[in-house]
């Protein structure tokens with residue numbers, strides 16, 4: 554018999570001092586809390602992302618300057634890794650909390666559920682838990698397409714320019730009719746997701762009070778509308794701008810599929 558010593562599982566957690574994280578994630582309230590925090594941080598990313606992309610309206614020089622400045626930051630890889638972890642945690646917890654909610658609901662109010670029959674199958678469409686899951690899943694689908702389009706630069710039907718030509722590449726994608734449709738649907742669902750998610754995140758992190766809940770809910774709706782209208786304006790109006798049309802008339806020097814940094 555070999556005498557290999559297998560470290561007990563818990564020791565890694567102890568070494569990294571992650572016991573608190575395990576404890577937090579072991580209760581449904583803790584999971585909701587982390588889900589709320591990750592959701593609010595992702596809202597912060599959306600504000601910054603929208604602000605940067607609105608520079609497409611200002612002009613090529615302004616957008617390229619913004620993209621170049623962003624890409625020359627040393628902290629960018631760390632921020633991107635953090636963003637990736639936030640998305641992963643948010644999506645994982647969406648699955649777990651939806652399961653938590655389902656089992657809680659089946660005990661608490663079996664009668665109150667809204668169910669519809671589709672093709673002989675009974676579907677639970679009780680809002681907003683399921684709706685949050687469905688709208689989140691559509692946003693995730695959009696995000697995957699979006700990253701292929703603009704983070705990886707792998708769309709075979711888009712004539713990408715030089716790596717540094719952020720304006721040309723972004724304008725090409727948002728002017729493509731297929732992208733405009735997919736982005737419009739993704740942005741619409743993002744708006745729905747945020748309109749409930751924003752206020753619900755405040756509640757999940759404990760920032761709720763009977764007196765302020767209506768205000769937080771209203772702010773959530775306003776936030777969702779501003780974000781959705783802002784991104785939608787890009788796909789609707791940017792392709793109509795003269796400086797964008799002029800840019801797209803000039804074919805890029807390098808035409809190839811590559812990763813855009």
Ligand code: HEM
Pocket residue numbers: 602606633636692696699700703704723727736740743784785787788813814
């Ligand atoms: C018209 C709308 C949008 C435009 C024009 C746009 C533009 C861009 C561009 C140019 C990049 C590449 C950035 C880089 O290489 O550093 C990017 C990345 C990204 N976008 Fe968007 N975006 C839009 C909407 C959205 C929405 C609605 C979401 C979220 C639901 C989103 C999430 C992301 C993420 C997560 C990345 C990767 C960030 C990174 O790794 O740096 N974008 N977007």
